[in-house]
Amino acid sequence: MPHLILETTADLPENGNIPDILESLVSIFSGFETVNPVAVKAYHTLRSNWVMGEGAPAGFAHLSVWVLEGRPLELREKMADTLYAEMKQQFAESAAENGVSITLEVREMATATYRK
Secondary structure, eight states: OOEEEEEEETTOGGGGGHHHHHHHHHHHHHTSTTOOGGGOEEEEEEESSOOOOTTSOSEEEEEEEEEETTSOHHHHHHHHHHHHHHHHHHTHHHHHTTOEEEEEEEEEEOTTTOOO
């Protein structure tokens, strides 16, 4: 724990760089206070079937960041802003062609029900 879960659609050219993208996200995330780098887990799911709303970019890249509850809102906002900036950089090729919707969410897990 924590978990970085990257989901992308199969049409993105950046999919060939997923290992490097995950390494970059882990490196950045591990630098935040309260984050133990040894505990960070990052993984990717490729979506081969998806539908986007009319007028939306063709595909998406979404990062879910799961952390144990208790971190200050300001820190979670900083995590979101910093990782979102990295996502925009990593998927810049697709973004330049309006081919990707880039989104990110930081979620808290309940310490009472999380098991490790």
